[in-house]
Amino acid sequence: MSKSFNEIFEKVKQLPPKKVSVAVAQDSEVLLAVKAAKEKGIADSVLFGDADKIRAIASEIEMNVDDFTIIDIKDPIEAAHEAVKYVHDGKADMYMKGLIDTKDFLRSVLDKEVGLRSGRPLSHVCVFEVKGYDKLMFLTDVAFVPYPSLEDKVSIIENTVEICNAVGIDMPKVAALTAVEVVNPKMPETVEAAELSKMNDEGKIKDCIVDGPLSLDLATCPEAAIHKGATDRKVVGDADILLFPDIQAGNIAYKTFVHFVDSENGNMITGTKAPVILTSRSDDFEVKVNSLALAALVAEYMKNQKGNE
Amino acid sequence: MSKSFNEIFEKVKQLPPKKVSVAVAQDSEVLLAVKAAKEKGIADSVLFGDADKIRAIASEIEMNVDDFTIIDIKDPIEAAHEAVKYVHDGKADMYMKGLIDTKDFLRSVLDKEVGLRSGRPLSHVCVFEVKGYDKLMFLTDVAFVPYPSLEDKVSIIENTVEICNAVGIDMPKVAALTAVEVVNPKMPETVEAAELSKMNDEGKIKDCIVDGPLSLDLATCPEAAIHKGATDRKVVGDADILLFPDIQAGNIAYKTFVHFVDSENGNMITGTKAPVILTSRSDDFEVKVNSLALAALVAEYMKNQKGNE
Numbered sequence: 001m002s003k004s005f006n007e008i009f010e011k012v013k014q015l016p017p018k019k020v021s022v023a024v025a026q027d028s029e030v031l032l033a034v035k036a037a038k039e040k041g042i043a044d045s046v047l048f049g050d051a052d053k054i055r056a057i058a059s060e061i062e063m064n065v066d067d068f069t070i071i072d073i074k075d076p077i078e079a080a081h082e083a084v085k086y087v088h089d090g091k092a093d094m095y096m097k098g099l100i101d102t103k104d105f106l107r108s109v110l111d112k113e114v115g116l117r118s119g120r121p122l123s124h125v126c127v128f129e130v131k132g133y134d135k136l137m138f139l140t141d142v143a144f145v146p147y148p149s150l151e152d153k154v155s156i157i158e159n160t161v162e163i164c165n166a167v168g169i170d171m172p173k174v175a176a177l178t179a180v181e182v183v184n185p186k187m188p189e190t191v192e193a194a195e196l197s198k199m200n201d202e203g204k205i206k207d208c209i210v211d212g213p214l215s216l217d218l219a220t221c222p223e224a225a226i227h228k229g230a231t232d233r234k235v236v237g238d239a240d241i242l243l244f245p246d247i248q249a250g251n252i253a254y255k256t257f258v259h260f261v262d263s264e265n266g267n268m269i270t271g272t273k274a275p276v277i278l279t280s281r282s283d284d285f286e287v288k289v290n291s292l293a294l295a296a297l298v299a300e301y302m303k304n305q306k307g308n309e
Numbered sequence: 310m311s312k313s314f315n316e317i318f319e320k321v322k323q324l325p326p327k328k329v330s331v332a333v334a335q336d337s338e339v340l341l342a343v344k345a346a347k348e349k350g351i352a353d354s355v356l357f358g359d360a361d362k363i364r365a366i367a368s369e370i371e372m373n374v375d376d377f378t379i380i381d382i383k384d385p386i387e388a389a390h391e392a393v394k395y396v397h398d399g400k401a402d403m404y405m406k407g408l409i410d411t412k413d414f415l416r417s418v419l420d421k422e423v424g425l426r427s428g429r430p431l432s433h434v435c436v437f438e439v440k441g442y443d444k445l446m447f448l449t450d451v452a453f454v455p456y457p458s459l460e461d462k463v464s465i466i467e468n469t470v471e472i473c474n475a476v477g478i479d480m481p482k483v484a485a486l487t488a489v490e491v492v493n494p495k496m497p498e499t500v501e502a503a504e505l506s507k508m509n510d511e512g513k514i515k516d517c518i519v520d521g522p523l524s525l526d527l528a529t530c531p532e533a534a535i536h537k538g539a540t541d542r543k544v545v546g547d548a549d550i551l552l553f554p555d556i557q558a559g560n561i562a563y564k565t566f567v568h569f570v571d572s573e574n575g576n577m578i579t580g581t582k583a584p585v586i587l588t589s590r591s592d593d594f595e596v597k598v599n600s601l602a603l604a605a606l607v608a609e610y611m612k613n614q615k616g617n618e
Contacts (some may be wrong), residue, residue: 002460050403130569131570132569146488146495146496175549177557177561178557178560179451179455179556179557179559179560179561180311180560186455187455187556187557189557215560215561215564216560216561216564216565216568217564217567217568217591220568220569221568224568224591228590228591229588244561245557246557246558247488247496248486248487248488248496248553248554248557248558249496249555249557249561249562251487251488251489251524251525252486252487252488252524252525252553252558252561253558253561253562253565255524255525255526256525256562256565256566256569256570257569258526259525259526259529259530259533259563259565259567260439260441260442260529260570260572261565261568261569261570262571263569263585281536281537281554282526282533282536282537
């Protein structure tokens with residue numbers, strides 16, 4: 001079980017070489033990240049996009065283009081189409097967004113012929129290494145699904161459990177977070193959280209332990225659970241997955257972790273057939289590299305699962 | 310302008326002596342806090358409740374009962390009634406919850422004859438001193454108003470601006486937080502945040518600068534505002550008040566600050582005629598003392614405001 005990004009990096013180095021397909025690669029920050037991924041032994045890259053622009057940026061950032069395959073396609077939509085097809089056809093292990101609108105990028109992911117649909121709805125997970133917390137924290141959904149229904153939340157859990165499995169957490173503990181730790185009929189989020197816990201008890205949500213409603217302190221602080229006399233809960237201060245009631249709660253908490261907590265993170269889109277990396281402009285370089293390492297680990301896991309089917 | 314709790318303590322020491330009226334005081338943690346408040350020159354206390362029990366606890370915690378006035382009332386509801394009346398009648402400056410149900414305590418606060426109604430709805434503010442943030446942060450509402458309407462949000466802002474004024478912040482900057490920083494018609498929280506900003510421009514919300522929708526990074530990180538090209542916003546990384554869209558977002562972020570951020574805090578109920586301290590069992594001793602100091606400063610401010618009317 002990986003407890004830090006350093007451990008993830010170490011694991012990834014032991015894997016068979018991975019390859020990332022980048023859609024519209026003429027972006028200096030993305031190229032810096034794939035350059036670092038190459039250097040760190042995380043993955044090789046195939047760069048789809050405007051070859052002249054890619055080469056110009058590469059020379060600026062002292063990146064040796066001979067280390068990378070460049071496929072020259074000027075039109076962004078077409079470049080994304082070919083880049084995602086490359087993953088779809090098994091020629092690369094993961095798919096990364098470059099200088100293309102998020103909507104167009106996601107359209108390529110969801111393309112019925114050459115995309116990476118798995119049949120499950122997509123969601124987003126942000127994996128945090130937090131100083132003072134003894135395990136990785138998987139925050140979801142802080143960026144992608146604005147107001148998940150109960151059904152959506154089941155899918156989000158399933159998507160995220162797969163990522164946990166990939167980093168070696170076999171039976172992740174899921175905290176369905178709300179403001180309080182008891183059901184309050186006036187707070188629908190608490191009712192839904194309890195429903196998820198019940199569905200888990202009934203075997204309708206498998207391969208994980210779901211508890212809810214849980215406040216953040218009960219979910220992540222064993223002392224708080226003891227102090228509140230809540231030690232009989234299924235999750236007592238040691239949650240792996242923090243499931244947020246909606247994107248407002250998720251995104252604000254996520255940004256608190258990023259900007260005020262001693263932590264680092266990496267993120268990816270989940271619910272796809274192969275890992276999809278959609279970091280944003282505001283993500284640091286470090287986040288992009290962490291995300292590539294995480295995706296490499298997930299790619300290996302998915303390949304092995306497919307092999308076992 | 311106070312930027313830390315130490316500065317608040319220093320200010321409070323300069324004030325005329327303050328007195329806190331405690332409802333149902335037979336609670337060791339509350340007595341420890343009022344003992345510390347006495348020692349630190351924050352406030353004297355009048356303890357309403359079961360005198361025998363108060364004296365027994367006092368001797369356990371080495372508290373000199375001669376330093377305090379004890380009013381022996383065994384029945385908790387009656388004790389709260391007399392304790393709040395004491396503040397209502399101007400004999401004490403602030404009102405604090407002891408060993409009584411929150412509901413019963415709030416009922417005393419809202420009592421039409423002897424309570425502390427101001428005509429505005431009550432709300433809650435949690436004041437944070439956060440390492441790395443150059444000013445105090447006023448989080449609201451993380452505990453009291455579950456799903457504030459637009460009208461409620463206006464009252465919450467007004468209530469919190471008063472507390473800011475009391476600690477010397479004359480024109481606080483209010484960030485109406487959501488997951489994103491642009492209006493999205495599919496996210497009602499963003500529409501409401503923009504509406505608050507507009508009401509502020511039109512002079513309907515006074516004595517503060519309201520901006521919204523704002524993501525947490527734009528609200529609190531100047532670098533993020535520059536990075537995102539959002540430097541023309543009314544609030545650029547220097548918010549005083551963080552207004553949350555609902556209690557789920559507010560409470561989860563609040564607990565992230567408490568448990569994972571290098572910070573300390575104090576909190577109080579706002580919208581009352583005198584400061585009301587309603588700390589919870591899970592609040593540390595430090596939080597209770599900080600809350601008493603904050604309330605003392607607010608009490609002085611309210612008294613001066615009344616004098617100026």
